[in-house]
Amino acid sequence: MSERPCKKDLLNKINMVSFAVDxxxxxxxxxxxxxxxxxxxxxxxxxxxxxxKEYAAxxxxxxVDTAVYSCSDVWNWTDEPWPWxxxxx
Amino acid sequence: MWCYEKRLQHPIKITQTNPKIAQIIISQFGxxxxxxxxxxxxxxxxxxxxxxxxxxxxxxxxxEELAHMEMVCTIVYQLTKNLTPEEIEKSVFGTYYVDHxxxxxxxxASGTPWTAAYIQSKGDPITDLHEDMAADGATV
Numbered sequence: 001m002s003e004r005p006c007k008k009d010l011l012n013k014i015n016m017v018s019f020a021v022d023x024x025x026x027x028x029x030x031x032x033x034x035x036x037x038x039x040x041x042x043x044x045x046x047x048x049x050x051x052x053k054e055y056a057a058x059x060x061x062x063x064v065d066t067a068v069y070s071c072s073d074v075w076n077w078t079d080e081p082w083p084w085x086x087x088x089x
Numbered sequence: 090m091w092c093y094e095k096r097l098q099h100p101i102k103i104t105q106t107n108p109k110i111a112q113i114i115i116s117q118f119g120x121x122x123x124x125x126x127x128x129x130x131x132x133x134x135x136x137x138x139x140x141x142x143x144x145x146x147x148x149x150x151x152x153e154e155l156a157h158m159e160m161v162c163t164i165v166y167q168l169t170k171n172l173t174p175e176e177i178e179k180s181v182f183g184t185y186y187v188d189h190x191x192x193x194x195x196x197x198a199s200g201t202p203w204t205a206a207y208i209q210s211k212g213d214p215i216t217d218l219h220e221d222m223a224a225d226g227a228t229v
Binding site: 011014015018019022025026029030032061062063064065077080082083084088089 | 094097099149153159166167
């Protein structure tokens with residue numbers, strides 16, 4: 001990891017691309033063969049997975065699947081604030 | 090099976106407490122057209138939905154409603170966080186505080202507890218989808 005990313009910017013990116021994934025997922029449920037929607041899904045899903053991985057590596061995991069990339073040697077899932085708390089995501 | 094993601098769907102940072110607004114917002118948590126009712130409605134109906142596309146969308150929207158519920162709860166939590174006994178006593182939140190302190194409890198703005206009677210799950214796709222449109226239409 002070359003340079004530590006800005007926590008706020010990275011979280012904003014995760015929120016943005018995740019919203020796009022959530023939304024196109026609903027569209028795909030009823031339009032499973034839509035090429036444009038499928039391409040959109042693949043692109044944003046890839047960006048989301050990368051961003052979640054980068055977040056875990058720098059600031060701690062937001063998901064169990066990225067906990068393996070965590071910056072900590074110990075289980076730090078409960079160390080970072082919860083989303084409703086000050087400093088949370 | 091569900092997996093928790095440790096972030097809100099949209100960030101919420103409320104710095105100014107306001108028990109009066111919290112008393113209203115809490116209805117979107119545990120009221121008849123709230124997020125708890127919405128998620129339970131979709132996630133209950135999906136088992137007997139005969140069309141796979143609709144089963145999928147009930148599952149995915151029902152899941153998203155849980156994330157909405159978390160945002161609403163966060164709003165109420167932050168609006169009432171660290172209120173003093175004096176502030177609580179003179180606010181509309183006083184009667185809520187007697188039973189729940191500042192904990193989150195699913196109720197309507199009127200104080201009526203959340204109930205499964207708010208939702209319907211009938212096993213008939215047209216009936217269930219009409220129920221969903223009426224309920225979600227109420228919040229638009």
